[in-house]
């Protein structure tokens with residue numbers, strides 16, 4: 001049994017962070033069969049977090065962010081070609097160039113792409129860009145090197161805010177437009193969102209919250225400015241559309257899986273569900289494209305766009321792909337991510353949006369140095385450190401043990417107040433930026449239609 | 455009087471050569487309250503949790519019953535004895551001229567110096583049949599390196615040595631509070647500390663506006679986003695760096711030499727596979743750590759540890775060397791294995807106060823022991839166990855005389 005699982009054919013679709021780490025883990029765990037990685041980007045796997053940070057600051061070039069390999073994966077790489085379909089009965093992946101890749105086990109790691117500007121004509125204007133890939137970053141960096149007069153960032157989630165930060169650091173005029181009440185509010189709630197707004201403004205960002213961009217104006221095919229829902233206008237030569245991510249699941253439309261706009265649903269062992277909610281045993285999912293139930297968060301189905309989650313989930317998926325039933329592991333890692341912007345080092349553990357209250361447990365908002373702890377129905381569910389990442393290990397322990405909220409006082413650097421307030425996590429519909437953690441609920445994406453394969 | 459509490463037995467000089475059976479007893483007993491009101495913690499998991507717990511203070515001013523410790527406290531205390539947010543600010547300012555992101559090259563730049571000093575020392579005893587690893591090698595190296603890093607002129611090194619000796623000797627636990635010698639050591643330690651701080655303050659003054667390429671110059675002249683240290687802060691910080699920066703490293707090198715002399719197999723392995731040295735140094739930090747305990751912690755509120763409530767203000771002692779040998783955490787903990795992989799030891803502590811100088815200490819120990827290994831074959835300790843230093847906290851041989859077998 002275990003011998004069987006250690007050979008055969010494994011195909012991984014999506015050759016980025018999750019795909020690469022899964023491939024490495026498969027080999028580490030003794031998988032001796034044939035391994036194929038399919039990726040529609042022509043480059044070998046690279047790291048995305050620097051794209052909105054060091055690359056835009058001109059410190060690292062977009063082509064120099066390759067992911068260091070942990071070991072040789074001895075795989076066939078099919079780069080530059082997309083998977084366009086999955087035949088679950090014949091167990092084959094169909095590629096855009098017509099090749100059919102048979103598999104015994106499949107890992108879906110197709111991640112997400114940037115949500116495009118909804119108006120295609122405006123989106124096509126020279127100067128309107130998104131930021132997800134290394135090519136995107138290279139283009140944006142080049143534009144910044146040319147010295148834009150004003151950059152418009154549409155959407156103030158993590159990516160949008162980091163872009164604005166890099167632009168300000170380089171001395172460019174920046175306007176940020178956000179439909180929600182403040183930047184980062186979708187991921188961190190009201191209190192830290194307000195802090196982010198203060199900090200952005202203190203750094204000279206022209207921050208406009210509660211407005212939407214109603215049109216991008218062009219002349220001779222080039223972007224020249226934008227209009228807002230409050231009737232105001234600006235001139236801008238670059239607009240970066242940072243409206244969140246779209247999951248790359250279209251290629252699975254006919255695969256019979258529980259796959260849709262919110263991702264591919266899987267169990268705690270990373271096995272994909274089919275559209276009836278029955279778990280498959282040969283199709284696994286990992287990374288940004290996955291959504292999975294998490295016991296620490298009442299088995300809510302989570303979709304995370306976090307680097308650390310992609311790595312951890314890929315490792316669990318790979319382990320389970322080559323391990324017999326009783327040796328399989330659940331993916332229980334506490335979600336964590338970081339961001340650096342406007343001199344703030346933000347690190348989060350747990351799921352801040354899974355909360356009803358928040359309290360400053362250490363430090364102070366005014367000093368921009370604090371740990372905020374989030375609670376849901378009297379239990380600790382998340383903590384966010386602002387220039388205070390070092391204590392988060394302790395709070396992670398509180399999350400893992402579902403410790404009572406609010407945490408008892410007594411920590412060093414005590415806050416002035418220490419009284420919990422509502423966490424004010426808005427519904428995603430009211431934001432420009434998608435949240436990087438989505439609670440996608442228990443319900444399937446689509447109404448069921450019975451399909452018979454016979 | 456026969457020492458009776460576990461802590462008294464641990465600090466009893468008679469047990470310095472081999473405190474490990476006492477640590478096993480400590481782990482067996484769980485969190486134990488000593489008759490003097492202190493609490494000892496010796497299990498890995500609990501130590502790890504406490505080191506990351508923001509409710510645990512490093513500032514002994516928070517003790518309900520600040521005993522004579524408080525007398526040793528310099529004013530203002532250096533950041534090893536300060537809590538957030540001050541700790542964070544002071545440590546950040548001090549890190550600026552020492553490590554990444556602002557000074558990523560500082561330690562690498564010292565590599566050549568460390569290698570040269572090491573080679574000189576080895577050259578001076580190569581042909582001798584009898585050497586003292588401590589006096590002839592382990593001691594001179596770190597003190598020279600830390601003086602160079604800070605910018606202390608070479609001719610003042612003996613001065614620094616004398617002060618450091620007095621200060622370290624005062625880091626001790628008196629079997630009885632009215633022990634005369636102990637009081638005397640405390641007084642001498644305090645005086646040495648004041649003298650050293652004055653000296654360093656004066657040295658820094660000479661660098662103001664006339665910077666040389668060292669840390670003191672950078673600390674007085676460069677200001678980052680957090681500003682600069684005040685003169686008083688600079689004095690206690692520089693004193694901390696000088697003390698923390700060398701006595702520990704001496705012990706690591708000496709403990710390393712002793713361990714390799716005792717375990718010919720490990721010595722042979724490192725001779726054949728020198729690339730294992732970085733890993734072996736980590737194992738040494740686990741197996742024979744220079745810092746055996748952290749005696750300065752105090753809970754800011756009542757906390758529960760492994761079912762025991764430790765009251766606010768109590769004296770909390772974390773036995774790092776015991777956690778390093780916890781069989782619940784480390785496989786075969788009493789075995790020295792230079793190839794050990796899963797090795798998150800407490801040699802440098804953990805949490806916000808984790809060792810500031812760890813990258814430097816690692817480089818020094820790796821270079822020093824790599825240079826020593828080829829010369830150890832065929833030698834043996836003249837005495838085993840060798841005579842130890844007094845301190846139960848910073849534990850290492852006072853002398854380690856080795857000779858041809």
Ligand SMILES: Cc1cc2nc3c(=O)[nH]c(=O)nc-3n(C[C@H](O)[C@H](O)[C@H](O)COP(=O)(O)OP(=O)(O)OC[C@H]3O[C@@H](n4cnc5c(N)ncnc54)[C@H](O)[C@@H]3O)c2cc1C
Pocket residue numbers: 013014015016017018019038039040041047048049050051052081082083084109110111112113131132133159248251286287288289304305306307308310336337338339340
């Ligand atoms: C600018 C930016 C900054 C970020 N910063 C941070 C940060 O600071 N901290 C943090 O925690 N996270 C950050 N992230 C998120 C992090 O990068 C992602 O969580 C991570 O990349 C997810 O990895 P993945 O492999 O699951 O998905 P992806 O990296 O999205 O990779 C999926 C791959 O699959 C390919 N693919 C898609 N469809 C197909 C198909 N049909 N056929 C073949 N290939 C296909 C895609 O082109 C892509 O190469 C950032 C992301 C971006 C874009």
Ligand code: HEM
Pocket residue numbers: 512533534535545694695698699700702703706743744745748750800801802803804806807808809810811812814815
């Ligand atoms: C092998 C050598 C060394 C060992 C074993 C060692 C061990 C330790 C340990 C265990 C701590 C934690 C103290 C605590 O938590 O209270 C510590 C802190 C510290 N060490 Fe080291 N150390 C070594 C070398 C150095 C060097 C070379 C330097 C200086 C360049 C240094 C500077 C410091 C400082 C400044 C602190 C206080 C950090 C803080 O409070 O934030 N150490 N060290």
